Amino acid sequence: xxxxxxxxxxxxxxxPLLKELPNITKKWQNILDNYHLNSNFNFFxxxxxxxxxxxxxxxxxxxxxxxxxxxxKNIAYKDGKLTQAGMSFLEKSGLSESEISFKEIKGKEVLxxxxxxxxxxxxxxxxxxIDEFLKSLNFGKTMRWGKGEFEFIRAIxxxxxxxDDKLVEFESYGVKSAMSTFVHRSISYDLVxxxxxxxxxxxxxxxxVVLDQNLRRxxxxxxxxxxxxxxxxxxxxxxELLAEVVAITEFPKALLGNFEKQYLEIxxxxxxxxxxxxxxxxxxxxxxxxxxxxxxxxxxxxxxYSKIIRGNEKVLRARLSxxxxxxxxxxxxxxxxxxxxxxxxxxxxxxxxxxxxxxKQIAQKLCEVFxxxxxxxxxxxxxxxxxxxSTQMVYxxxxxxxxxxxxxxxxxxxxxxxxxxxxxxxxxNGDDSDLPSNEISSIVALANKFDTLMGLFAMxxxxxxxxxxxxxxxxxxxxxKIILNLKKEFNIKxxxxxxxxxxxxxxxxxxxxxxxxxxxxxxxxxxSFIKAVLNSKNYDIVHIDSSIKxxxxxxxxxxxxxxxxxxxxxxNIAVKNDVKVDATLFNTQEEQNLYNAFVKCKEYKxxxxxxxxxxxxxxxxxxxxxxxxxxxxxxxxIKNNRQALVYEIYKEFLQIADIKEIxx
Numbered sequence: 001x002x003x004x005x006x007x008x009x010x011x012x013x014x015x016p017l018l019k020e021l022p023n024i025t026k027k028w029q030n031i032l033d034n035y036h037l038n039s040n041f042n043f044f045x046x047x048x049x050x051x052x053x054x055x056x057x058x059x060x061x062x063x064x065x066x067x068x069x070x071x072x073k074n075i076a077y078k079d080g081k082l083t084q085a086g087m088s089f090l091e092k093s094g095l096s097e098s099e100i101s102f103k104e105i106k107g108k109e110v111l112x113x114x115x116x117x118x119x120x121x122x123x124x125x126x127x128x129x130i131d132e133f134l135k136s137l138n139f140g141k142t143m144r145w146g147k148g149e150f151e152f153i154r155a156i157x158x159x160x161x162x163x164d165d166k167l168v169e170f171e172s173y174g175v176k177s178a179m180s181t182f183v184h185r186s187i188s189y190d191l192v193x194x195x196x197x198x199x200x201x202x203x204x205x206x207x208x209v210v211l212d213q214n215l216r217r218x219x220x221x222x223x224x225x226x227x228x229x230x231x232x233x234x235x236x237x238x239x240e241l242l243a244e245v246v247a248i249t250e251f252p253k254a255l256l257g258n259f260e261k262q263y264l265e266i267x268x269x270x271x272x273x274x275x276x277x278x279x280x281x282x283x284x285x286x287x288x289x290x291x292x293x294x295x296x297x298x299x300x301x302x303x304x305y306s307k308i309i310r311g312n313e314k315v316l317r318a319r320l321s322x323x324x325x326x327x328x329x330x331x332x333x334x335x336x337x338x339x340x341x342x343x344x345x346x347x348x349x350x351x352x353x354x355x356x357x358x359x360k361q362i363a364q365k366l367c368e369v370f371x372x373x374x375x376x377x378x379x380x381x382x383x384x385x386x387x388x389x390s391t392q393m394v395y396x397x398x399x400x401x402x403x404x405x406x407x408x409x410x411x412x413x414x415x416x417x418x419x420x421x422x423x424x425x426x427x428x429n430g431d432d433s434d435l436p437s438n439e440i441s442s443i444v445a446l447a448n449k450f451d452t453l454m455g456l457f458a459m460x461x462x463x464x465x466x467x468x469x470x471x472x473x474x475x476x477x478x479x480x481k482i483i484l485n486l487k488k489e490f491n492i493k494x495x496x497x498x499x500x501x502x503x504x505x506x507x508x509x510x511x512x513x514x515x516x517x518x519x520x521x522x523x524x525x526x527x528s529f530i531k532a533v534l535n536s537k538n539y540d541i542v543h544i545d546s547s548i549k550x551x552x553x554x555x556x557x558x559x560x561x562x563x564x565x566x567x568x569x570x571x572n573i574a575v576k577n578d579v580k581v582d583a584t585l586f587n588t589q590e591e592q593n594l595y596n597a598f599v600k601c602k603e604y605k606x607x608x609x610x611x612x613x614x615x616x617x618x619x620x621x622x623x624x625x626x627x628x629x630x631x632x633x634x635x636x637x638i639k640n641n642r643q644a645l646v647y648e649i650y651k652e653f654l655q656i657a658d659i660k661e662i663x664x
Contacts, residue, residue, distance in 0.1 A: 041054045
């Protein structure tokens with residue numbers, strides 16, 4: 001049986017829809033599973049509808065079984081007679097006393113019944129399923145309509161549930177189901193009836209609704225390519241913007257507009273941001289530079305789109321005029337640190353000026369750690385790093401902080417390196433974000449992130465669960481990525497201890513663990529391997545990275561799993577002691593061979609990958625040693641010497657990874 005479900009809604013806002021989108025099909029699938037009506041389906045959306053199509057929906061639920069569990073036997077019966085608890089179970093299960101059975105659960109014999117539940121016809125349960133589905137959706141903010149009794153992201157205006165071309169009648173959110181749908185607004189504002197599922201598709205297609213979001217995306221991309229070829233331009237590739245445009249259109253039409261060339265004097269980031277964030281326009285480039293053109297994807301249906309283009313040009317012109325005013329005014333004012341001395345950073349952490357001063361202290365220590373001689377430029381960059389937060393342009397476009405500061409810094413005659421560091425101070429700002437492009441920028445960015453982490457942890461603003469309002473996980477990720485990119489020795493525990501004096505006292509191990517825990521997301525490997533490396537207690541980030549990669553390389557060898565038992569045994573036998581291995585006490589060839597091979601492999605300690613391979617290559621000698629040598633010899637000196645040899649080998653592993661922690 002073919003099933004169509006359509007939820008007709010007033011225009012859905014793109015961002016909330018796209019955030020919930022990955023969950024929509026999962027939630028419907030869960031409901032299908034719970035109601036024993038699992039079947040394949042397609043999901044479509046436009047800004048005015050959510051649609052499910054099942055080609056082969058089941059006519060009725062599958063029969064199922066339910067287990068009923070009652071009171072323990074000693075409570076259900078007293079003196080051989082049923083108690084009230086036993087009688088209640090009979091009533092609930094519909095059994096007679098002669099049909100009672102028992103089952104042992106968690107060591108207790110309890111009343112038990114397994115009943116077959118007859119599956120209902122699909123049309124009987126679909127209304128409840130749809131209602132559950134709608135209530136399960138979470139778009140963030142909601143609105144109320146009617147008399148305030150209904151709540152959803154936007155008002156629901158129509159409901160269709162058609163099974164085998166017959167309407168399933170029900171009511172939800174104050175709307176009665178019907179075989180009718182809304183077509184494109186440019187065609188009609190009224191509901192249009194249909195008599196079959198096939199007719200539903202034909203009506204939408206005829207009335208300019210492209211139901212399939214993937215088809216709309218394809219249409220837009222083709223139209224953009226056509227505009228590029230026709231006008232010898234390059235339109236910016238922006239997957240996020242494209243997804244938004246797909247979500248807000250039912251009949252997309254890409255149109256090329258333009259604006260006055262005088263506005264190209266404004267920084268390109270401002271123009272692109274204004275077009276993208278405020279109007280959802282695609283930026284246009286020509287001859288490698290930003291052009292005075294833009295692309296808008298219209299949702300209108302008409303023969304002549306010139307009025308739509310002119311209308312969008314007028315709106316953009318007004319926004320760029322404002323941006324031009326902000327730009328010129330900010331240039332006249334320049335970067336001024338006085339204003340940020342009155343801007344509160346966070347309660348308990350002072351002003352933005354206080355944050356800048358703390359960052360400068362951190363940067364001086366970073367310069368020492370990295371042996372960087374550009375301290376003067378780094379401190380200048382930090383001095384002016386937050387000044388653009390008081391400018392009109394950043395007030396209007398908050399995501400351009402740092403970017404605008406770099407432009408104003410250049411205008412004030414600061415060096416390119418300082419201006420670039422101001423621009424890159426917040427990098428990386430996402431999973432796929434670029435990293436600071438040089439060491440000066442990296443130190444400025446690290447100072448910013450370390451102060452944020454130290455300050456907020458000192459104030460007890462520690463992320464819990466999925467909540468992370470201050471993006472501290474992103475800051476910790478950024479710290480690790482920058483350090484790894486610099487490829488310079490950096491003991492993060494020592495560094496945190498050094499800079500802690502500038503903050504309210506707290507347990508630094510909590511922050512240390514928080515930062516190091518981010519490493520579990522960096523590598524595609526069994527989590528126990530990362531734990532093993534971290535248990536080595538070497539806090540040099542680059543060493544940790546090299547150790548994890550060296551271990552991953554060995555683990556990927558197909559023989560590792562079968563060979564690892566030897567080293568697990570070694571780790572379990574190893575007992576910490578202060579005895580020095582004395583080769584003169586060896587009295588078996590096996591212990592002498594193991595010692596000789598061990599000494600030789602230590603010659604390659606400078607290369608972690610090679611050294612770890614050499615340590616694991618000791619397997620044959622270790623096996624022979626375990627098979628033929630009695631470690632607990634009656635002679636105390638020989639016993640201690642053999643234990644010392646085992647511990648010395650384990651201790652070398654421990655400098656890279658604690659193999660006791662590895663689980664396969």
